[in-house]
Structures are given as C-alpha cells and as structure tokens.
Amino acid sequence: MSKLNCAKISFGYDHKMILTDLSFELPFGKTLAILGQSGCGKSTLLRLLGGFLKPSVGQVSVSDLDITSVLPEHREIISLLQTPLLFPHYNVFDNIGFGLKIRKLAPDAIKSKVDDMLLLVGLEGLGARMSNEISGGQKQRVAFARALILSPKILLLDEPFGSLDAGTRIKMQGFFNDIKTRINMTAVFVTHDLKEALTIGDLWGIMKNGQLTIFKDSVSFLKHQDSGGASEIKFWSQYIQSPNETI
C-alpha cells in the first residue's frame, strides 16, 4: 500500500536537537493530525517533509521511494501555512491557476480546471477578485484550491485555520473533511487545538520534545496525558450539573 514513511529522522541547529529519532507511517488517503505545544518541532517536521530542510539523520520515503535528497519542486508535496499566503499581484483565478502555468497547461485547460476548483471550494464568481478584496476564510480556501488543483501526493498543513475566528474555523474544518473524502487526500495536519485534531484526523500524533507518538484510535489519543483530553473533559464537566442538563 502506498504510504509516506519517515524513518528515524533527527534534525537540529548548532548542537540543539529539534527532532530526535522520529518515525511514523502514513497510508495514502489518511490524515495524520499532530498535536503539540509551540516550539516542540511540528513546523520543523513539516519543513523537512516539504524538502526545505534536510534531516541530519534518517530517511523520508513516499511509496518506498527515498525522497530525502529530492528538491521541493520535485516532491509533489505542497504546504499550507497558518497565514494563507497568496500572490498579492495576482487575482484569485491566477493564484489558483499558478501551478498549472508552471506545468505549461493550455489556457483553456487552465480555465476549465480553475473554474471546477472554484466551484469545489465554494468560491465561484470570485475569480476576478484580488487577494486584498477577500476575507481570511476565503483566502485560506484559495490557498487550498491552489494546492489541490495540482493533485499533490501529500498536503502539509501548518495550523491553517489558526488565524480564523471560531465560526469560520468550524466551517473550514467541515470544508476540509468534505474535500478530504471527495478526493481521497493524504495530509499531515499540525494543530494545537485538540478538538480540531479529533475532527479532522484519521490518525493522531502527539509531538513532545522532538519525539512523535502515534495513535491509531481517537480514544487512546484522547486518554494520553499529553493530549490535554482529560483536562478538557474535566473543564466542561463542571458546567454540566446533572445527566439531564444540556447546553
């Protein structure tokens, strides 16, 4: 079965190790949700997977092919950051179609694919708008569309909904799950929000001190002391006085 495989990855700067002996497997079509506090190495892991950093030790492979030394432009792995970075001098249409232009597709083909993608992400009719003319949630959808249109093998998401308000965040989580199912997406999703991890993940991981612990079911993930699940349950239970009380 095709999968993303990280084997004994270590990485550090100037005698300070950020990731130590990190290993995991992610089957294609699944989403790995990684939870961890700030500074634990989540973003570093994503940059390693994207090819922007090289591990000191270890191997990254996709479908048993070693890609550790492969340049980012040849990996077919696309990253989405917390701040949706759109090209400010292009409109929504050109932002989404940017990758297709790199691949030298014909203008008609680009138009057709971009129009389909605008429909998929719920932004039909906004193709002509510039990036400073759309909302934060819409920008994140454009960033998604720009990535998905290239059918990447793997999508790397670094707290992509972190900068959105609570309502928009929930909508985007629903949007992500919908897209994930429709196109059988493989993704590594980093977050520091437990609920978000539970909502979007098929596999879960907790990153601490440069090490990653993987959980194949949500219950064991929730019960782990570092997931914060126990304290969340304890917090909400104080507002529920009796079994019949509902919010």
Place this chain on the structure above:
Amino acid sequence: MKSLKLGGIVILILCVFPLLYLTVLSLTTEWIFPELLPRALTGFHWNFFLAGNQSILMTLLNGVLLSSLVGIISMITGFWLSYVISFQSNRRSWINLAYLPYSFAPVIYAFLLQFYFLKAGISGTWSGVFLAQLLITVPFVVILCAHHWTTEMKHLMECVYSMGGSECYAFSKVVLPMSRPVLLLSFAQSFLFSWFDFGFVSVIGVGKTKTLMLLLYQYIQEANPYIAACSALVIILPAAIFLIINSKLISRMNVLTQD
C-alpha cells in the same frame, strides 16, 4: 493650506523657501544689499544657460547618462546581493558590512582610492567616476532592499517551489513583480546619489568628467550666483520628479505588503 495652524504654515514656508529663493535669484541680474527683493526679473541668465551654451547641454546629457547607468547597475546588483545575504544565517552581520562603504565621505573615500585609479589608468575618465560611484551605491541598495526579503517573501517563494516552479520561475513570476516599488526606489536613490555627487567627480574625475554639480561649483567660485541658481534648479529637477514618484512608491509598497 487653510486647515494648517500658523506653526504648520511656517514650517511649510521654510521647506519651500529654498526653492523659491533659487527661482527668484535665477530670474534676476542684480540683487544687492539692502534690497529684500530684486529690482527686476528677467530671463537673461536662463536664456544663456539653456539656449546659448552647447557645453551645458553636453554636461547635462553626460550627467544623465552617468547617473542612469549607475542607477541601473546598482539596482540590479544591489537587489541580487540583498537577496543572497538576506537568507544567510547571520543576516544582520552581512547587512551591516554594507554600512562601511556607505558611511564614508565620498571625497575622502575618493582620495584613499585615487592612487589605484591612477595606476589603472581610469583616473580622470568617465569609467573611473562610474566605478567609483558604484562602490557606494551598490552597498546602499543592499541596505535599502534588505528589509524587502521578509519571511513572507521567503514562504511565497517556497510556495512556488512546492508547486514545481524553479528559483528562476519564482523570481520572474513572483519576486520581481512584487519588488517593482523597491526596485524603482533603488534606481531613484542611486541615480540621485550619482547626480548629486561632487566628491568622486572632483577627485577621481579630476574635473574632467563634467557634471552639473561641478559646473555649479565653478559658478559659485566665480561669484556668479545668478547662473549658479539656474544650474541649481536644473540639478534639483530630477530629484523633485523622483520625490513625487518615491512618495507614491512608498505608499504602493505599503499596500502590496498589507493583507
């Protein structure tokens, strides 16, 4: 102007006064003590300066050519160098190196280098002045462009790489279009440095490479303030044009980097 308080009006008048004074001085043939204003205004000196003198036109063209080339080469070289050093690990130290040549008074820098220019046979030549000015304008452009390479710019480039684009593609389709304001600013500032340069032109150029600044100094030495005022206004003209473009560029730069 009506909305300004008295203090604001005074500040505005003080800012504009030098230009007004030069204009009046250029339009008279006699302005002596104790007159607060000249007795008569005339275009006599302007006629001489603009229409009657072929060498002034050549000097003007020479200056435009020199400054334009300095501007273009500095803009390209400085922009590229700022890109290279901005993604180094000790970025700050690399940028601070550029302050060293930038802080030297051109005339003293010129004296220190004069021997080498003489030995190379380019002292007193156009190319000698051109090279000497680049020694300051290129580091200056590096300083100017260094702030342009933000984390956001880096991430946008990585975005292009992850979509399969090469570094060249990222530069041509993303970096350069987004960098138009800072490139124009770099060109304008380098052009003005060369246009206003007196130190290199007088020392390395030995007065043989004629520019309007040298001409102005000559008129001042000859105690001919009226013609000097004419040449001063011509010298200021490109600066005024760039000022208008610059202020629009700076506000465009702010818009492009805003979300």
Place this chain on the structure above:
Amino acid sequence: MFSKFSLYFYLILCLFPITAGFIYAFLYSLGLIGAMNTGFTLNHWKDVLGSKELLSSFALTILISVMVVLASWWMAVTILRYYAKELTKTILKNGLLIPLTLPMLIGAFIVMQIFRSGGLFASLLYKIGLISSAQSLEWVNDYWHIGLGICLILFTLPYFIILVLQKYDKHKIPELLEINTSMGGTKSIGWYRIAMPILWIETKLSMLLYGIFLFGTYEAALLLGRQNPRLVSVLIAQKLRKFDLQTIPQAYVLSIIYTLLIVVFIYLFSRKSYHEVS
C-alpha cells in the same frame, strides 16, 4: 555556486576598496611609498598628533556633528510635541520632503547667499533697524561656524522630523500619553517621561548614523567653514591637493585616523542594531 560567488563578491565590494585605500595611506604615512619617501619614519605621525591645528580640526568636526545632531533632534521632537496633528496632514508631510531633494552643495550655496555680509538676512535686519551696515553680519566663513551650523541643521531637521513622526506613530505614543493622563499625569510628565525616552531609544541608532555622515561633510564645510581650524574632510582634501609634498603624508595620517573612527562607529552601530533586532 552562484550564491557563494555573490557572497564573495559582496565581501570584496564592501571590504577590499577601503582596505586597499587604508593600506596605501598607511604605507604613505610611514614614508614607505610616495614621491617623497625616505624610508620608514614616524615623523608624519608625530607632526599630526603633536599639531594643534590638526587635532583641533578633528575636535571641531566631532563637536559640530554632535551639536547639529542633538540640536536637530531636540528641535524635531519639540516640533512634534506641539504640531503632531499638523504633521500628519499630507501637505506638510510632502512639504517636509522638499528640503530632502536639495544636495548639500546647493543647500550650502543658498545659506551662503542668505547669511553672508550683504546677503538677504543682512538686508532684512537692516530694514528692521537691527544692523547699520552690510558688514555688521557675517555668518559665512565666520569664527563660530554659524552659517555652517545653520546649513547642517536645516538639512538634518526635516529628516529627523520625518523619523520621529514615524516612531511616534509606530509606538502609539498618543495612546500612551492618554494612558498617562488617565492615570493623573500632566502633559509634561507624559512628554518627558514617556514620549521622549521612547523617541530617544528608537532614534539613537539613526542619529549615530547621521552623525557619521556629518562627520565627513565636505561641500558645506568647503563653502561655509572657517579657514582655521577647518573641518576634517576639507583639511584632508586641501592638504592632498596642495603642491607642497610635505603635507601629503600628513593628509594620509588624517585619512587613517578618519577611517579608524568610521570603522569604530560602524562597529558600535552594528552591535547596537544587532542587539536591538535580536
């Protein structure tokens, strides 16, 4: 590969010319090279370091640079205190940019015309009865360097006004002053204990850099400065251009001292800017 080459090119561009010039000047000052070289000698160094004229030139240049920077800063901050709202208006913002279009030579020329004996300022004072003749006012090439000081301040002031205004907005000083008022502080307390310390900290690097530029000022000193002592850059230029070959090594000694001072100042600036960025 190309990036590495670019880095080496950048290093050479920034360091090689200054180093080469410094080495030449150093060897010349020690009598090891040059038209009048007589072999190794420290006489030129002794002449310079023991000469009142040359050391007072350095002292004068440093003094003028420091005084102009401090006076301009003080004036800029005072203007900001009373006219902050006015300075946000477009007409004044754009107006402040106009003096920045003037090169130093033209600025010095204008000051020379206005403040010389028989100039516009003398005419104005004569008309209002404060002086009785043109010769009563001479602020060009004068003993106290008044004309030079006016020129340098008029050049520095618009730049400093724009600088402090930017810092004023960036650090939300009006809001901080409101907090001061809500805590019972007077306007003076707010200004001297909140606004000015912030503005001082935020602008001192720029002031140091501007002081370095003023230290090397040439055109204004050439037109408006006194004959003795002259400012450093003018002194060096005149000694190098004289037909007396004895003065050339002295000029190179001065150039070396100037270069070392600039390197020290830039080093201080680098350390300060590094720590502030980190």
